[in-house]
Amino acid sequence: MSWREDGPPANAGGSAITVYETGDVRRGDVGVVVPLYDHERFIVATLDSVLAQDPAELQLVIVDDGGPGPACATALEWLERHGSGFAGARLLQHRRNLGGAAARNTAVNCTASEFVFMLDSDNILLPSCVSRCLAALRDSDAAFAYPMLEIFGEEVGVMNLGLWEPERLAHGNYIDTLALIRRQAWLSVGGATSMSVPGWNDYELWCKFVEHGYWGVQVPQILARYRVHRGSNLRAITNRPENLSRLIAEMKRLHPWLKLSAPEAAATNAE
Amino acid sequence: MRHAAPAADDRFSDRPLDLLFVGAPTERRRRFFAQSGLVLSRFTCCLHLPEGGLQRAGVPTALNPAAAIGLAQRSKILLHVHESDVPTFPWQHIVHLGIWQRALVVTEPCAPVPGLRAGEHYLACRLSELPDLLTWLLSTGPGAAQAEAIRRRAFAALVREYDLTAWLRSLLPAVLNAVAP
Numbered sequence: 423m424s425w426r427e428d429g430p431p432a433n434a435g436g437s438a439i440t441v442y443e444t445g446d447v448r449r450g451d452v453g454v455v456v457p458l459y460d461h462e463r464f465i466v467a468t469l470d471s472v473l474a475q476d477p478a479e480l481q482l483v484i485v486d487d488g489g490p491g492p493a494c495a496t497a498l499e500w501l502e503r504h505g506s507g508f509a510g511a512r513l514l515q516h517r518r519n520l521g522g523a524a525a526r527n528t529a530v531n532c533t534a535s536e537f538v539f540m541l542d543s544d545n546i547l548l549p550s551c552v553s554r555c556l557a558a559l560r561d562s563d564a565a566f567a568y569p570m571l572e573i574f575g576e577e578v579g580v581m582n583l584g585l586w587e588p589e590r591l592a593h594g595n596y597i598d599t600l601a602l603i604r605r606q607a608w609l610s611v612g613g614a615t616s617m618s619v620p621g622w623n624d625y626e627l628w629c630k631f632v633e634h635g636y637w638g639v640q641v642p643q644i645l646a647r648y649r650v651h652r653g654s655n656l657r658a659i660t661n662r663p664e665n666l667s668r669l670i671a672e673m674k675r676l677h678p679w680l681k682l683s684a685p686e687a688a689a690t691n692a693e
Numbered sequence: 694m695r696h697a698a699p700a701a702d703d704r705f706s707d708r709p710l711d712l713l714f715v716g717a718p719t720e721r722r723r724r725f726f727a728q729s730g731l732v733l734s735r736f737t738c739c740l741h742l743p744e745g746g747l748q749r750a751g752v753p754t755a756l757n758p759a760a761a762i763g764l765a766q767r768s769k770i771l772l773h774v775h776e777s778d779v780p781t782f783p784w785q786h787i788v789h790l791g792i793w794q795r796a797l798v799v800t801e802p803c804a805p806v807p808g809l810r811a812g813e814h815y816l817a818c819r820l821s822e823l824p825d826l827l828t829w830l831l832s833t834g835p836g837a838a839q840a841e842a843i844r845r846r847a848f849a850a851l852v853r854e855y856d857l858t859a860w861l862r863s864l865l866p867a868v869l870n871a872v873a874p
Contacts, residue, residue, distance in 0.1 A: 548731055548734040549734070550734050551734075570740060572727045573727060578723075578727050578728075579724070579727055580718065580723050580727050580730075583743070583744050584744055585743075596744075642739045642740050643733060643734060643738040643739070643740050644727075644729075644730030644733060644740070645730075
């Protein structure tokens with residue numbers, strides 16, 4: 423598998439303004455991508471966990487997706503104190519809310535790193551997460567590496583337990599967004615797709631990877647924490663019955679090989 | 694894991710995987726691993742918790758036995774956590790995947806079996822104490838020394854106490870009698 427050819431920028435759906443920038447965004451092997459929408463309560467813990475990663479030259483790109491609260495100001499304040507701890511750091515802002523897929527595309531388009539790490543703004547990395555995922559990709563031809571996750575907050579448990587298995591994906595998602603992805607793989611499938619209902623960006627991306635012959639490798643230990651809370655998209659919007667029906671129809675149209683049914687879809691881990 | 698299988702007389706410290714766990718993800722195990730994630734993330738672990746049983750839609754979801762044994766032979770510690778509150782002695786985990794592959798077995802307290810004793814041939818402690826015990830074994834000199842001694846003693850006891858040749862020899866006459874015309 424060759425990963426050297428450049429792909430075109432993914433569609434971000436609109437322009438973004440730069441709120442903060444420091445360092446050299448072309449340095450470092452890994453760009454950590456954090457889409458931000460109204461998670462002011464959680465963003466500092468999330469960013470602290472990126473700063474605490476084992477020795478690694480990281481870029482950090484935060485994209486505020488036009489959220490209503492003070493999350494962007496909190497992220498800016500954090501970057502002004504800690505931004506120099508990265509090879510390069512940026513805070514971008516969409517002028518209006520474009521959704522998580524567009525925010526991720528905006529972030530990936532402004533990095534030049536070989537790998538991009540997808541981190542939602544309410545989750546937390548354990549210190550060896552990026553380095554262990556990077557080792558897994560360096561040691562394989564996989565397009566992305568995903569760790570097991572600890573579920574915390576309003577529920578307790580573990581997730582992302584399954585090995586890569588396209589046949590299982592046909593029935594529903596079981597791999598969360600939190601993953602290290604080869605930037606060229608991301609670009610070659612056109613990046614994240616904006617769905618008609620918020621959510622399932624990760625599921626849709628894995629399906630495109632299947633269709634391109636790409637595969638993922640599980641890093642078989644718990645390396646990050648997945649927060650369950652009432653305000654998450656999955657709970658507040660995606661899992662409403664009428665929205666689930668729309669998403670299932672949309673996914674089947676985009677990927678006719680899927681065998682999704684409503685009960686299976688409701689049990690999905692996808693965000 | 695692309696490392697070649699270690700020699701039979703390898704040292705504890707030579708094994709590239711710090712810890713291996715293989716088992717179904719019951720609620721009890723999910724809670725344990727959720728609470729131990731931070732501690733275990735400091736080590737190189739392989740946790741295999743296949744969801745949905747051994748097969749889904751005709752596709753195997755669990756490691757095949759050869760792969761599990763290959764991982765065990767490269768692991769310092771084989772961890773066992775009971776599926777439920779019933780403290781059995783899961784022979785296939787503790788003996789076949791652990792002692793027989795010369796890994797140190799660390800487990801919750803188990804039902805007794807002849808010839809293999811906790812503290813002597815494997816280590817047992819309460820679930821809440823497992824993270825501290827694992828940290829001591831994997832990150833201190835005295836811990837590694839104790840691990841080395843126990844896993845060697847366990848293998849020697851297994852070979853001594855469970856001599857397959859002797860068992861087969863004792864069974865053979867009965868089998869021959871049963872099939873004789």
